[in-house]
Amino acid sequence: MTHWIENIANELSKMDVEEHVIASGTSISGSIHIGNSCDIFVANGIGKKLREKGKKAKTIWIADDHDPLRKVPYPLPESYDKYLGMPYSMIPCPDGCCANFVEHFEKPLLSVMDDYGIEMETKSGFEMYKSGVYNDYIRTSLERVEEIKEIFNEYRREPLADDWLPYNPICDECGRVNTTYAYDYDGDIIKYRCECGHDGEMDIKSGNGKLTWRV
Numbered sequence: 231m232t233h234w235i236e237n238i239a240n241e242l243s244k245m246d247v248e249e250h251v252i253a254s255g256t257s258i259s260g261s262i263h264i265g266n267s268c269d270i271f272v273a274n275g276i277g278k279k280l281r282e283k284g285k286k287a288k289t290i291w292i293a294d295d296h297d298p299l300r301k302v303p304y305p306l307p308e309s310y311d312k313y314l315g316m317p318y319s320m321i322p323c324p325d326g327c328c329a330n331f332v333e334h335f336e337k338p339l340l341s342v343m344d345d346y347g348i349e350m351e352t353k354s355g356f357e358m359y360k361s362g363v364y365n366d367y368i369r370t371s372l373e374r375v376e377e378i379k380e381i382f383n384e385y386r387r388e389p390l391a392d393d394w395l396p397y398n399p400i401c402d403e404c405g406r407v408n409t410t411y412a413y414d415y416d417g418d419i420i421k422y423r424c425e426c427g428h429d430g431e432m433d434i435k436s437g438n439g440k441l442t443w444r445v
């Protein structure tokens with residue numbers, strides 16, 4: 231009997247591609263534990279199996295560190311609720327020992343990758359947005375908003391508003407990313423309003439925002 235990881239690798243190896251890219255990702259919402267690392271083990275296993283079969287394959291891991299903090303992780307103090315809604319990448323290290331929140335919670339994972347035989351390229355969502363890797367994808371998403379909306383609406387009770395855009399700017403005023411609503415754009419400039427009362431404009435090239443989840 232073959233392991234299901236092997237079945238997936240067999241299936242993939244029939245594809246005619248130059249290189250297989252197996253992607254995994256983790257939200258850096260606090261300590262990364264065995265329970266939310268499953269994605270990494272599976273992606274790593276599939277990548278390795280493909281390489282064993284002589285296929286060109288790599289596994290990447292994306293730290294979803296541009297996502298908003300949704301709840302204060304244990305054992306951080308209640309006072310961290312002032313960062314709710316802000317991207318993880320903008321939150322300070324809770325112990326003052328690292329550059330920021332992300333580095334603090336990422337370190338323990340990255341330091342045991344070799345011990346677990348995990349071979350993957352690590353990437354940061356935040357850095358990719360900042361470097362402009364996503365710019366063309368953002369432009370495409372804005373141009374094809376009607377198609378995206380149609381897909382989302384199939385799974386929603388309330389359809390998305392007419393002016394909805396698949397992009398969440400980080401508010402210039404309060405620093406939150408889950409309280410902004412982008413309603414118009416002109417080229418690379420996005421117009422948005424925030425629940426804090428701020429009405430702003432931002433350039434997608436600044437990386438101060440992200441595509442809506444799943445887009």
Ligand SMILES: [Zn+2]
Nearest residue numbers: 323327328334
């Ligand atoms: Zn630290």
Ligand SMILES: [Zn+2]
Nearest residue numbers: 401404424426
């Ligand atoms: Zn705001």
